[in-house]
């Protein structure tokens with residue numbers, strides 16, 4: 001039987017999360033599980049809110065999969081908490097888009113201490129109203145009313161995925177949805193996860209030597225190691241000034257994760 005340890009992220013995957021603010025996971029779920037969950041969701045007459053896991057207890061099999069545990073342990077530490085709030089987002093056929101927003105209130109600090117897990121039990125095609133995320137926006141504050149007026153943001157990523165995918169997203173990542181132009185309901189269950197202890201050491205599959213790599217101007221973030229990903233990553237092509245500010249914040253987040261940082265407020 002596989003264990004969480006086998007599914008820990010590596011240094012590059014953690015650096016990618018620090019830069020982009022999301023990680024897509026396709027766990028090897030038991031045959032038929034996604035279909036069972038989707039079937040039960042189709043049959044619900046009303047939204048049970050937080051009790052969605054009572055209405056569809058098979059969702060626990062997703063949360064308890066070792067690949068999910070490996071991702072959560074890597075990014076939030078082994079004592080992570082699955083929070084009590086969760087929600088079934090059923091995007092109806094012919095429903096419109098949802099404006100850009102950040103959930104609740106932002107942290108505005110350099111911890112990585114909470115994020116969302118968005119689980120999709122069926123394939124999501126571009127016409128089904130996918131969630132849309134904007135990589136790298138997790139460190140940016142924007143008044144929600146102002147953000148709502150933004151339209152086609154360069155670099156946005158529609159979460160067009162295979163059944164069973166979980167999109168882990170930084171809590172502060174800008175997101176919205178496209179309109180559902182299909183005849184099918186698009187199901188997504190949103191879970192919240194929280195760190196309970198600060199890291200003293202890395203909690204992923206960390207190789208200390210990886211940080212010795214030189215800055216590689218020829219390959220930039222294509223070099224694929226944390227130093228180059230954290231230095232050069234610019235997922236939505238922001239201006240130099242904004243990129244420099246983000247780079248400073250990422251380094252602080254990384255230092256915090258490897259257990260060497262102190263908590264900083266983000267004022268960029």
Ligand SMILES: O=C(O)CCC(=O)C(=O)O
Nearest residue numbers: 089103130131176177188
């Ligand atoms: O339904 C979705 O894809 C996104 C839902 C959302 O934006 C939210 O829960 O904050």
